Amino acid sequence: MAINLYYYASPATFYQLSGKLIPWFGWSAAILTLIGLYISFFVAPTDFQQGEAYRIIFIHVPAAWMSMFIYLVMAFWGAIGLAFKTRLSFMMSRALAPTGALFTFVALWTGALWGKPMWGAWWVWDARLTSELILLFLYIGIMALWAAIDDPQRGDRAGALLTLVGAINVPIIYFSVKWWNTLHQGASIKPSGTSMHEAMLAGMLIMAFAAWFYTIAVALYRVRTLIIERERNSEWVKALTGK
Amino acid sequence: MKWAGFSQFWAMGGYGLYVWGSFFVTFAVIILEVYLLKKGRVQTLKLLKRMRNFENEA
Numbered sequence: 001m002a003i004n005l006y007y008y009a010s011p012a013t014f015y016q017l018s019g020k021l022i023p024w025f026g027w028s029a030a031i032l033t034l035i036g037l038y039i040s041f042f043v044a045p046t047d048f049q050q051g052e053a054y055r056i057i058f059i060h061v062p063a064a065w066m067s068m069f070i071y072l073v074m075a076f077w078g079a080i081g082l083a084f085k086t087r088l089s090f091m092m093s094r095a096l097a098p099t100g101a102l103f104t105f106v107a108l109w110t111g112a113l114w115g116k117p118m119w120g121a122w123w124v125w126d127a128r129l130t131s132e133l134i135l136l137f138l139y140i141g142i143m144a145l146w147a148a149i150d151d152p153q154r155g156d157r158a159g160a161l162l163t164l165v166g167a168i169n170v171p172i173i174y175f176s177v178k179w180w181n182t183l184h185q186g187a188s189i190k191p192s193g194t195s196m197h198e199a200m201l202a203g204m205l206i207m208a209f210a211a212w213f214y215t216i217a218v219a220l221y222r223v224r225t226l227i228i229e230r231e232r233n234s235e236w237v238k239a240l241t242g243k
Numbered sequence: 244m245k246w247a248g249f250s251q252f253w254a255m256g257g258y259g260l261y262v263w264g265s266f267f268v269t270f271a272v273i274i275l276e277v278y279l280l281k282k283g284r285v286q287t288l289k290l291l292k293r294m295r296n297f298e299n300e301a
Contacts, residue, residue, distance in 0.1 A: 041252070042245065042246075046245075046256070051256045051257070052256035052258050052262060053255070053256070053261055055262050056265045063269070098276065099276065102276055106268075106272065109265070109269075110269065113262075113264045114261065114265070117258055117261050214273070218276065218277070221280050222280060222283075229287055232291055232294065237291070238295065241288060241291040241295050242292060
């Protein structure tokens, strides 16, 4: 590989690079959101079974995907950090957690608002919903653990370990609609194809990309703050904050 | 245009509360996250500056 990964793994270099990338990801997210909202409300047709209520899907599904995906990325960075003792990997993991918790909350919230008119209940203790709720508790638990341990290096390792153990919950969420009888509908998008209208699918995918870019922008922003906090005694941060 | 007017758009076929409750809360928490992020950064920079000044005086 031509790119020297060790070069970018240095917090000082990454701080500069990420600062340049944030506006690109942020603006891409904003533009994609506008396009996605337009499709969600003005292009996608009314559902023949659920009427207009189904439009919650344009938030609910991307949020649910992100809640699981962000967790796996956190676990990945935690594993890399434990294996290679790279400081930046742990910081990436920490920077992702609040946004992961946010999307998990959004998936549960929009799910409740969708469940009420369709199932007649805000909440049911079924496999899909319960495992997603456990995901929210995992995010909160990991953040609380980090907050409780003053020594950053020890906190990093403990948090990474808990993240990795909790990763078992992600396939459980994903396959819950297959493994157990549940009120929640199965996946609309499968490797074998999709059962959705084109405009509905397009709106959902665009919103998912918007959520992706938003997550990258926000995580990079948060990791930059973490970097200057941790590296506060290094010369480059001293130069940045003024002599 | 698929909506006859704003009131129809707002009503969402009788599901207005659920649809708008989903979209507005989602955007509210996103705005809150961005606000907290910016605030956190400003506070960290202030703290580091103060530490720097303290060191320089000592």
